[in-house]
Amino acid sequence: MSVLIFTELDNGSIRKSSLEAVFYGAKVAQMLGTTATALAIGPAEAAELQIAGNYGATKVLHAADERLAQTNNMAYASVLAAAAQQEGAKVVVIAKSALGDAVAARAAGKLKAGLVSNVVDLPEGDAATLHVKRSIYTGKAFAVTEMTSDVKIITVKKNAVSPETTDATATVEAFTPALNDGDFVAKVTGVEKADGEVPLTEADIIVSGGRGMKGPENWGILEDLAHALHAATGCSKPVSDLDWRPHHEHIGQTGIKVSPNLYVACGISGAIQHLAGVNGSKVIVVINKDPEAPFFKAADYGIVGDVFDVLPRLTKAVQAAG
């Protein structure tokens, strides 16, 4: 028996969210008196994969078949299920993401595994019965959920645990399960991706803008602050509906749900649907010229003022502090 962690690669390196999942999985393994094994799918150097050891994995299974170079939720789920069987894994941990969610669901179907998504804390219980706390109603509540299936799959939200690292490294083993042709029936005809940007779901800090920014041409001052803070940028639904910003930046009930350490809302009034997407954030800062904006009620720090005045001042203050 072991705990298996599905890790997502980005240009041959394990994503930060997946390293958090490795740490989470290692903690669960410790609780169950077993070891944690990470699974990496796609091209990568062994040296990059060993890093999983710093987060508590003792072993990394590396599936590097050429056909797996392109992300593919169905093929990845098949590889994950094969790895779970080989390792006798009873708990599988996956970082929440578009790919992670899709892989988790297919793997749950294959393994007849109970699957709990959006988990926000370490589980309690034992190998037979686990209790996990997950976020529901788009962040408005939590549900403590019991899992009793033989194999249990958990997808974890960012900041479910705060990883501590060691110098330990993991051994990397090639993993070469038979692949099913049926998993490769879709043809990818194009990929559009903003290069070098931190994905919103992984960002420690997010600076986000609403209609109070008055137009897409004004995003420069918001991006300057984001740049100074090494933050990702997001936006409210009206902003993406108006095409001021791309849809993948839309944060809220029907967009991306985020749980960064710091969320800075600029000119966003704070509709309940937007709050639902950000209420997992550790610290919320709201900048709005309307003192009655509902967002202030959900904020930790607030500034009543004009974003066009306040944002450049904040950027300067960050830069001055180095």
Place this chain on the structure above:
Amino acid sequence: MKILVCVTSVPDTTAKISFTDGDTKLNKAGVQYITGPYDDYALSRAVELKEQHGGTLTVLNVGEADSEPVIRKCLAIGADDAIRVNAEPTDAYFVAEQIAAIAKQENYDLILMGRESIDFNGGQVHGIVGEMLGLPSFSPVMKLDVDGNVARFAREIEGGKETLEASLPLVLGCQEPIAEWKIPNMRGIMTARTKPLKVVEPAGQDSLTKVQKYELPPAKGACKMIPADQAETLIQLLRTEAKVL
């Protein structure tokens, strides 16, 4: 083309969530139920595809009798008929099993649903249904066109999007901007009353997870206000007090 759209009946996005019975049940008092917003996108696109290509459009809901207003609204928007599996949707595996059991008899070309329900936000059902039927599944799909037997679609990936091509049948979890939400017109509302709504009993009993207890997030403390002309102080507080910089 034969399309199945699976819909959820969920509390309105503006609903205030609270619990009763020792935090084991949702307090439904004063809560208005709506079609899952993502399911609404899937349904709207399905109506457009049916207009373009002909065929049939069925909506399916796994839920108790109180979800019928939502089903009727889907019929008013343009579905031809509806099936309700008479059971509380307790867990994604259970719901997927119900959908798969019906789909196995009907050979749909497209099985569409929202990327996730907005009550439990699992985003699992489309993937499990795909696995149970041995069909490809993709999510979150934000664009979908059908040309003969081939679907061309786009899905959101971390920080961007991917365009794909695959043969039908497919299972897709949908999100905006796949279509504009459709509002039922008076004629639709009238005809929806007489469109067939079949109620079937659930197959299997496989809930693999069970909610023990609900919790609300701890109340937020007071917001610390900083005068606009001292905005710089904020950066200092974020460093020394909140310790997030």
